[in-house]
Amino acid sequence: MQLLDGKFLSQQIKQELAAEVAEIKSQGGKIPHLVAILVGTAGRSETYVASKMKSCEEVGMTSTLIRFDDSVSEDELIEAVQAVNANPDMDGLIVQLPLPAHISADKIMETIDPAKDVDGFHPINIGRMAKGLPAYISATPQGILEMLKRYEIETAGKHCVVVGRSQIVGLPMSILMQRNTNPGNCTVTLTHSRTQNLGEICRSADILIAALGRPEFITADMVKDGAVVIDVGLERVADASKKSGFSLKGDVKFDEVAPKTSSITPVPGGVGLMTICSLMQNTLKAARKEIYQ
Template sequence: MILLDGKLLSAQIKQEIAADVAQIKAEGGKIPHLVAILVGTAGRSETYVASKMKSCEEVGMHSTLIRFDDDVTEAELLAAVTDVNNNPDMDGLIVQLPLPKHINPDKVMETILPAKDVDGFHPINIGRMAKGLPAYVSATPQGILEMLKRYDISTSGKHCVVVGRSQIVGLPMSILMQRNDYPGNCTVTLTHSKTQNLAEICRSADILIAALGRPEFITADMVKEGAVVIDVGLERVPDATKKSGFALKGDVKFDEVAPKTSYITPVPGGVGLMTICSLMQNTLKAARREVY
């Protein structure tokens, strides 16, 4: 079993991005600028956004955080998005999800200019990704592809099972893994909460990608010997033995599944760190106008 070390890879990728940004600066070019909009003070969202802003600083990018209270109106939020769209100094924009119930997230995502949609959530970017055209790919799926590539994991002709059909991870992941490219060329089965014989399908996977948001749902009896297991989950589970009162768990029951695998991601220290790196890579592309 080989651990797919997101901490190691993310450090390498950040060094590469930092070198690119330093070269842009030395040549008198425009420094990439990421803008994050955060609504409310939910602990998890605060943590995610803080990590993204810190990563910008580490690689030499500019960043701006725009905050709103939970009671911000949809019109006010859309106006802020439009302001960023119209600001030529701001290259990439993310609106941290989830949003309060009175705000339609699809309307917000569709208001972001596709050229600044470094999260890859705009329908135009999703459509371009599905057609194999240049696009901003959702950060988590892109991070997983980067991990598979850097560990030189074979994908051609393999059976890839994706558990979870969210538009952020599961759906784009299933499309990317079947594309005629590397990583790709898999036969893909996309499963979800209504899938019958889920355990049997998972056992047939050469590459199993768990992205359903249910802690330790994937157990050893659902994984075949030698499989590659990618765990996208990250949930807080009560744990009295921890000073914080909780432990971070993925969708995979790591201790019992890991011995059966050829490669597996840890939680934490796996996919999450790659997601942030992908966001930085997309912001660099946006500053260079590589996609649009």
């Protein structure tokens, strides 16, 4: 069993990014600038955004955090997004999700300039991705592709089962894994909460990607021997033995599934760290205008 170590890969990628940014700086070029908009003070969102800002600092990029209270109106938030769109110094923009119930996340995502949409959530970027055109690919799927590529996991001709159909992970992952690229060229089955015979379908997977947000849902009897298992889940589960009072669990019951696999990602230390690296890579592309001129 091979552990797909997101911590090791993320450090490697950050070193590569830091070298590229240093080269840009030495030539007097434009330093990539990522802007994050955070609404409210939810602990998980605070943690995610802080990690993204810290990663920018580590690789030499500029970052700006714009904060709003939960009471911010949708119009005010749209104005803030439009201001970033209009600022030529700001290359990439992320709006941390989830947003309060009175704000339409779809409307906010559609307001972001596709050329600054480094999260890859704008319908234009999703459409370009589906057509195989240059696009910002959402950070988690892109991180998974990067991991498969760097660990030289063979995907061509394999059966890939994706569990979960979210627009952020499951749906784009299913599209990416069937494209005529490397990684890619899989036969893909996209499953979800209404799928019948889910266990049977999962057992047929050469590559199983679990992205449904249900701790330890994937058990050993759902995984065939020698499968590659990618765990996207990251949930806090009450654990009295921990000082914090909780443990971090993925969608896969790691201890019983891991011995059956050829390769598996841990939680934590797997896909999550790759997600942040992908965001940094997209921000560099935005500064270089690699996707949109």
